[in-house]
Amino acid sequence: MxxxxxxxxxxxxxxxxxxxVVGLLGGTGGVTAIATVALQRRKFRADAAEVLTDTxxxxxxxxxxxxxxxxxxxxxxxxxxxxxxxxxxxxRDAVQELTALIRRWQRAIxxxxxxxxxxxxxxxxxxxxGPGSRIP
Amino acid sequence: MRPVMIVSxxxxxxxxLLLAAIVCGAGLLLADARPRxxxxxxxTAVQATWEVGLIIAGVAGLVGITWRGQLSxxxxxxxxxxxxxxxxxxxxxxxxxxxTGLTGLTAGTFVGAVAVAxxxxxxxxxxxxxQLAGVGTTCTVVEVPLLIKEDSS
Numbered sequence: 001m002x003x004x005x006x007x008x009x010x011x012x013x014x015x016x017x018x019x020x021v022v023g024l025l026g027g028t029g030g031v032t033a034i035a036t037v038a039l040q041r042r043k044f045r046a047d048a049a050e051v052l053t054d055t056x057x058x059x060x061x062x063x064x065x066x067x068x069x070x071x072x073x074x075x076x077x078x079x080x081x082x083x084x085x086x087x088x089x090x091x092r093d094a095v096q097e098l099t100a101l102i103r104r105w106q107r108a109i110x111x112x113x114x115x116x117x118x119x120x121x122x123x124x125x126x127x128x129x130g131p132g133s134r135i136p
Numbered sequence: 137m138r139p140v141m142i143v144s145x146x147x148x149x150x151x152x153l154l155l156a157a158i159v160c161g162a163g164l165l166l167a168d169a170r171p172r173x174x175x176x177x178x179x180t181a182v183q184a185t186w187e188v189g190l191i192i193a194g195v196a197g198l199v200g201i202t203w204r205g206q207l208s209x210x211x212x213x214x215x216x217x218x219x220x221x222x223x224x225x226x227x228x229x230x231x232x233x234x235x236t237g238l239t240g241l242t243a244g245t246f247v248g249a250v251a252v253a254x255x256x257x258x259x260x261x262x263x264x265x266x267q268l269a270g271v272g273t274t275c276t277v278v279e280v281p282l283l284i285k286e287d288s289s
Contacts (some may be wrong), residue, residue: 011234015230019227023185026219027220031216044269
């Protein structure tokens with residue numbers, strides 16, 4: 001019987017064979033791994049400085065925060081741009097309407113049968129129905 | 137596209153164990169005092185290989201994790217060293233458990249855990265090397281250089 005206090009000079013053959021095989025396989029595997037990576041170096045294009053290690057990820061967190069802030073700012077700017085373009089559209093409509101009114105008045109003034117009374121009636125009629133009331 | 141993340145080998149457990157392998161191997165070689173479980177369970181040639189292998193694994197592992205050149209070379213050296221280290225740890229663990237039985241359960245279990253952790257690390261390195269092989273574009277974002285991998289989906 002094998003005891004820890006007085007072991008025999010050589011153990012059972014199976015453990016010797018097992019450990020020899022394990023050592024052979026492991027040793028071969030380790031050397032093969034180094035040789036494989038060394039031979040395929042061209043396949044890998046990254047230098048150490050170009051790759052994020054897990055410790056370097058701490059550098060990325062502030063960038064993520066900044067990206068979040070910028071995205072929120074973009075949303076605000078888009079909303080402001082939408083409001084501004086709506087105002088521009090409304091103002092353009094108003095300008096077109098007033099230009100048309102002025103042209104109508106001009107035609108009425110230069111008409112062959114134009115009189116002060118008829119012009120007053122015409123302006124009063126247009127004041128009741130449109131933006132011409134704003135014109136003094 | 138997403139950045140490539142590599143798990144660094146510069147962790148206290150890995151560095152300390154690799155240093156311990158060098159110290160242990162050199163101590164065994166200089167003092168010529170091998171553990172009884174090793175002398176009983178391994179043939180003489182394997183014992184010598186085991187001793188020298190511990191030193192080689194330790195030195196190569198430390199060289200690999202402190203490699204300054206191409207990253208894949210460092211990872212490859214580390215991979216080979218950790219395969220060796222895991223194998224030598226597993227051999228010692230098996231020897232202790234086979235020869236001393238339950239008496240060596242504590243030592244055998246702990247050394248066996250080192251072997252398992254080594255192979256776990258090997259899996260990580262192989263996964264990282266595969267990622268590096270699939271790298272597509274190098275971009276730079278605010279002074280932090282990033283490698284970007286093509287999204288397969």
